Amino acid sequence: MSAEVVAPVDAGSDRFVARPVRYCEICSFPYEYCEYGSSLSRCKANLEAKDPEQFRQLYSDEALEDKLKSLTTEQVESLERESAKKERKAAAKAEKERAQLAASKIVLSRVARTKRKVITCIHGLHQFSPPMPALKVIAKGLSSRFATGASVTQSVQHPGVDEIHIQGDVAHELVTLIVQRTKPFDAMPSEADGGVLEKNIVIDEKAK
Ligand SMILES: [Zn+2]
Numbered sequence: 001m002s003a004e005v006v007a008p009v010d011a012g013s014d015r016f017v018a019r020p021v022r023y024c025e026i027c028s029f030p031y032e033y034c035e036y037g038s039s040l041s042r043c044k045a046n047l048e049a050k051d052p053e054q055f056r057q058l059y060s061d062e063a064l065e066d067k068l069k070s071l072t073t074e075q076v077e078s079l080e081r082e083s084a085k086k087e088r089k090a091a092a093k094a095e096k097e098r099a100q101l102a103a104s105k106i107v108l109s110r111v112a113r114t115k116r117k118v119i120t121c122i123h124g125l126h127q128f129s130p131p132m133p134a135l136k137v138i139a140k141g142l143s144s145r146f147a148t149g150a151s152v153t154q155s156v157q158h159p160g161v162d163e164i165h166i167q168g169d170v171a172h173e174l175v176t177l178i179v180q181r182t183k184p185f186d187a188m189p190s191e192a193d194g195g196v197l198e199k200n201i202v203i204d205e206k207a208k
Contacts, residue, residue, distance in 0.1 A: 022054070031058060038090035040083050098194055104128065106178065106196060108171040109204035120170050123155060123163040128188065128196050139164045141184020145177075146170055171203045 021030050026046050027037030031054060034043035048055040057063055068076055106124040113119055125135060135152045143150035148167040155161045166174075178185050179198050189195035 038086040106201045107204050108174055110169055118169045120166045135162050138184045142166055175201050
């Protein structure tokens with residue numbers, strides 16, 4: 001996210017005029033405060049690519065030297081340790097989340113309502129949010145794609161968790177739509193971004 005507080009900048013008198021505060025797209029702190037976040041390496045790489053001038057002002061040898069002059073060696077070392085520790089923690093957390101997501105499953109099951117009426121139930125999409133679109137939006141999209149009824153309903157086996165019910169047996173079509181990010185799944189994160197993989201989708205044949 002990026003935002004700018006717009007204020008007139010007069011190069012000749014910048015001691016008296018508020019300069020625009022610019023926020024880091026990675027950690028969301030103002031660029032000057034990235035070191036207090038948990039992603040300094042990524043913040044620096046991002047800033048260097050986006051705004052080499054600002055990067056130089058904050059991280060060039062001279063800028064760092066100026067800053068260090070006011071700190072003791074011990075303070076410097078402790079700051080560096082803190083920063084490295086925060087990054088390791090954040091990396092471990094991200095890795096754990098990735099592993100959890102990889103183990104999550106979307107279960108597509110067929111439920112016979114009467115002898116001739118079958119519904120397909122999509123359970124587990126919620127694990128892959130955010131940034132998933134709302135289940136209601138997906139249900140509506142599926143309803144028009146398959147020209148059939150689709151609704152969001154609370155799961156019987158997992159109270160409090162919503163799932164989508166679609167009229168008809170469309171489990172195999174659904175796998176293709178999800179894996180290929182075809183509408184209404186087009187807003188789902190890609191596989192490269194840690195989104196759903198084919199192995200995360202199970203067709204529950206028992207329920208047939
Ligand atoms: Zn940052």
